[in-house]
Amino acid sequence: MSCENKEVIRPGTAGSDKSDSTKKTQVQFERDQAQDGGHEKVGQMQNITNGPQDGDESAIPEDREEDAIENAEDDWVHDPRNPRNWSFWRKWEMVSIEISLMYFHLPGGFFGSAPIACGGGTISDLFSEKDRASAMAVYSLGPLIGPAVGPIAGGFIGETIGYKYIFVVISALCGVAAVLGIPFLRETYSPVIRLRLAQKSSDPEKTAKMHPHLVQNHGSALHLIWVNLARPFILLTRSFVCFILSLYMAFMYGIYYLMFATFPDLFSSVYGFSAGISGLCYIGLGLGFLAATIFGASFADKVYHTLSSRNGGKGKPEYRIPALIFGSFFVPIGLFWYGWSAQARVHWIMPIIGSGIFGFGMMSTFLPIQLYLVDTFAYAASALAACSVFRSMLGFIFPLFGQQMYAALGYGGGNSLLAGLGIVLGIPFPVWLWFHGEKIREKSSLSK
Numbered sequence: 001m002s003c004e005n006k007e008v009i010r011p012g013t014a015g016s017d018k019s020d021s022t023k024k025t026q027v028q029f030e031r032d033q034a035q036d037g038g039h040e041k042v043g044q045m046q047n048i049t050n051g052p053q054d055g056d057e058s059a060i061p062e063d064r065e066e067d068a069i070e071n072a073e074d075d076w077v078h079d080p081r082n083p084r085n086w087s088f089w090r091k092w093e094m095v096s097i098e099i100s101l102m103y104f105h106l107p108g109g110f111f112g113s114a115p116i117a118c119g120g121g122t123i124s125d126l127f128s129e130k131d132r133a134s135a136m137a138v139y140s141l142g143p144l145i146g147p148a149v150g151p152i153a154g155g156f157i158g159e160t161i162g163y164k165y166i167f168v169v170i171s172a173l174c175g176v177a178a179v180l181g182i183p184f185l186r187e188t189y190s191p192v193i194r195l196r197l198a199q200k201s202s203d204p205e206k207t208a209k210m211h212p213h214l215v216q217n218h219g220s221a222l223h224l225i226w227v228n229l230a231r232p233f234i235l236l237t238r239s240f241v242c243f244i245l246s247l248y249m250a251f252m253y254g255i256y257y258l259m260f261a262t263f264p265d266l267f268s269s270v271y272g273f274s275a276g277i278s279g280l281c282y283i284g285l286g287l288g289f290l291a292a293t294i295f296g297a298s299f300a301d302k303v304y305h306t307l308s309s310r311n312g313g314k315g316k317p318e319y320r321i322p323a324l325i326f327g328s329f330f331v332p333i334g335l336f337w338y339g340w341s342a343q344a345r346v347h348w349i350m351p352i353i354g355s356g357i358f359g360f361g362m363m364s365t366f367l368p369i370q371l372y373l374v375d376t377f378a379y380a381a382s383a384l385a386a387c388s389v390f391r392s393m394l395g396f397i398f399p400l401f402g403q404q405m406y407a408a409l410g411y412g413g414g415n416s417l418l419a420g421l422g423i424v425l426g427i428p429f430p431v432w433l434w435f436h437g438e439k440i441r442e443k444s445s446l447s448k
Contacts, residue, residue: 116388117384133301141363257398287356292360300323327364329361376441
């Protein structure tokens with residue numbers, strides 16, 4: 001080893017003010033040792049300590065100290081561990097995670113709303129009033145049970161291979177659904193089908209004479225977009241029935257997502273469940289939705305057919321109301337059960353049962369509300385889109401104040417408050433609609 005690379009230790013008094021700079025220099029020499037394979041730099045490290053020795057004024061001369069710090073900065077500039085020296089794909093991966101979470105929520109929600117807004121209209125096009133309850137129940141099950149099933153898989157995926165792969169799995173499933181679904185999509189709206197058939201005829205003038213309303217309603221692309229975007233808001237603001245039913249549906253949807261916000265804290269903090277096991281607690285909601293899909297649809301169909309037969313075989317939208325009143329009782333029952341069992345910290349199965357009862361009531365009310373809107377309004381898809389706008393807003397707002405509400409009132413008091421609001425919205429208005437709904441429909445220009 002060359003002698004000129006060795007540091008000379010000069011005697012002197014100990015100086016604590018030199019300790020920090022000496023440590024920095026040691027870090028530099030350690031880095032040099034690692035990069036050069038531990039050859040010449042080893043001699044330097046043997047003569048440098050974490051601080052001045054007893055009787056030493058300084059472990060390293062000031063000029064060498066500054067050079068070492070400067071060398072450390074230069075080496076860090078070229079160090080592959082420096083984030084600025086990462087590969088392009090590694091940088092893009094880190095940036096894309098935050099940007100995608102913030103930015104792509106908007107187009108994701110925009111394009112993902114199409115099945116929710118248009119699905120009910122498709123059911124209206126394909127099935128008559130007497131046969132559409134079961135089809136509507138199956139359609140309604142998807143948007144509701146999806147958020148309940150997702151955390152079950154997401155909890156275990158995040159716990160085992162990382163939360164990043166949750167989005168990978170979701171993207172893969174969406175891609176498979178698009179590949180399988182898009183090629184089989186067909187137009188079901190009869191006015192559009194008739195217009196296209198008429199336009200294919202050999203006499204365009206005859207088409208305009210025979211179908212003037214179709215040509216008027218389906219003009220330019222911009223006019224069509226404007227009309228279809230404005231119609232849901234017109235229904236929401238000009239129809240009292242549409243507004244109240246949408247408000248009740250949105251209220252339950254907000255509670256639904258509020259439960260999502262409280263489940264992780266309740267079952268992880270109170271009951272000590274892991275992330276994967278906490279996801280299994282959503283099974284209660286899913287089972288409630290499934291039970292309502294099977295029995296609620298059957299009950300709604302039976303009530304509608306019975307009342308229609310008493311009316312000479314002619315059905316009315318109001319014949320959906322008894323099923324709505326029936327389901328509305330389960331919403332507050334489930335909320336009371338869930339809230340006070342969580343407040344008392346009884347066995348973990350009790351809050352899950354309460355959430356299942358709420359899920360049964362929620363699905364049992366969603367179905368008749370959607371059927372009533374489809375039966376009542378000429379533009380069924382627009383009426384359901386109006387509901388979707390309202391419920392998406394409350395689904396976003398409710399989780400924002402959920403933690404504060406439960407911190408102030410507790411699980412029992414908070415859910416009791418929500419249950420009371422559910423009773424006020426869910427029971428008196430359907431009864432009033434049963435007696436006065438037909439008169440309101442006859443006076444409205446938006447009804448069929």
